Amino acid sequence: MESIKLAIDWLSIIAIPLIIFVFIGYGGIKKVKVYEKFVEGAKEGFNIGVKIIPFLVAMLMAIAMFRASGALDVLTYLLKPVTNLIGMPSEVLPMALMRPLSGSGSVGVMTDLMNTYGVDSLIGFISSTMFGSTETTFYVVAVYFGSVGIRKTRYALTAGLMADAAGLITAVFICRMLF
Amino acid sequence: MLNHIWLWMIILSLLIAAGSDIYHETATPEKERQTETQRNLNEDTKLGQVTSAAIEAVGRAVKIAIGLIGVMALWLGIMKVAEEAGMIHIIAKIVRPITKRLFPSIPSDHPSIGAMIMNIAANMLGLSNAATPLGLKAMEELDKINPKKGQASDDMITFLVINTSAITIVPATAIAIRASLGSGNPQMIVIPSIIAASMATIVGVTTVKLIQYFQKKNSKNSATAEHGGQNGIH
Structure with missing residues (x-):
């Protein structure tokens, strides 16, 4: 386990320099005017950054209001009976609800849970597995679709949240089995 | 769905905040409350907190978007060089067996495949x-072949669902926080994370494919209903 982790750590350090080396180097071999092409591509970076702004503003504003108002606490309270049915400790419910909404928010909830119940407790184990296995779906929808100006998201959020729910519930089951 | x-x-945020403010203002006896001059209503009330949170969030949104520009420019530049050299093409070809099932409508050597895999x-x-x-x-490449802009x-x-349920071999942030808490x-x-994320990916992709299947079936049915009457073939 330790050596696998070391190998993966090294891989993630080497990955980016290696990709840059191979891609730019291959461009050189193929006689691509690398500097000119790089700049040509890079100039789009600004446009994309600016294009995302309205989408991100709308999304982060709604999420911040939802958190600050205590609406999340109300939702947690309402969903408690459901968590009991699927064997989820009700303490980790705020984590499950926060995870798709906010990355920094879920770091906060996870840290809080581990401080209160212990890092290596079942609750600590479940909350960090939840964090490690799912993404901030709302943020990804805003940024990815925003970058190409997509306002009609169709069934993207439904499918994204289904995936999140599956990940979160699986996290509970696996941790209960292993703990 | 996102609109709703x-x-x-x-x-709900505003109603709940207002409700909790009204409850607290009426439930606390007048003399126990601090006098109005001492109170900072902006911090003391839920409505004030919600407003501050919203203002703070929109500022943060702009900062995140601006902060993305540098790395965006770097990777778009590198990808442009790789595209010109034919590198993206090579990557797309290697992963073709998987991608032709996931994205049947994308031509197998399309540049979006290379970018998605990376x-x-x-x-x-x-x-x-x-x-x-x-x-x-x-996304940019996918939008080029998107029949309906916007x-x-x-x-x-x-792609988005595969991305949000992303399997991470090393969930570095979670591990780092666990380590820092002893x-x-x-x-x-x-x-456990890899298993949970795999499950999320499987359910997510299945959901997407099921929805796509039923939507295609529906549009086909309505198409045959329109044309079927003319030539009698179903």
């Missing part, structure tokens, strides 16, 4: 700085 969620997040690989390695720009590059295509949604075994979550 957004609407209700904002309406985004997924970067996510797996936990290289979030590279993953987002590569993902956005993929509306997400089936392929875009499939866990005896911070890496314990690696295998």
Whole structure:
């Protein structure tokens, strides 16, 4: 386990320099005017950054209001009976609800849970597995679709949240089995 | 769906905040309350907190977007060089057996395939700085073959769902926080995380494919209903 982790750590350090080396180097071999092409591509970076702004503003504003108002606490309270049915400790419910909404928010909830119940407790184990296995779906929808100006998201959020729910519930089951 | 969620997040936030303020103002006896001059209503009330949170969030949104520009430019530049050299083409060809099932409508040598694969690989390695720009590059390419601009295509949604349920081989942030809180075994979550994320990906892709299947079936049915009457063939 330790050596696998070391190998993966090294891989993630080497990955980016290696990709840059191979891609730019291959461009050189193929006689691509690398500097000119790089700049040509890079100039789009600004446009994309600016294009995302309205989408991100709308999304982060709604999420911040939802958190600050205590609406999340109300939702947690309402969903408690459901968590009991699927064997989820009700303490980790705020984590499950926060995870798709906010990355920094879920770091906060996870840290809080581990401080209160212990890092290596079942609750600590479940909350960090939840964090490690799912993404901030709302943020990804805003940024990815925003970058190409997509306002009609169709069934993207439904499918994204289904995936999140599956990940979160699986996290509970696996941790209960292993703990 | 996003329209509804957004609407209700904002309406509920304001109603709940207002409700809790009204409750607290009426429940606390007058003399126990601090005098109005001492109170900072902005911090003391839920409505004030919600407003501050919203203002803070919109500022943060702009900062995040601006902060993306640098890495975006870097990766878009590198991808442009790789595209010109034919590198993206080579990557797309290698992964063709998988991608032709997931994205049947995309030509197998399309540049979006190369960018999507690189985004997924970067996510797996936990290289979030590279993953987002590569993902956005993929979106840009997918939008070029999007028949309806401004509306997400089936392929875009499939990609997004794979992305949000991304399998990370090393969930570095979670491990780092566990370690900093003194866990005896911070890496314990690696295998459970991979299993949970795989499950999320399977359910997500299945959901997407089922929805696409039924939508295609519906549009086919309505098409045969229109034309079937003329030539009698179903």
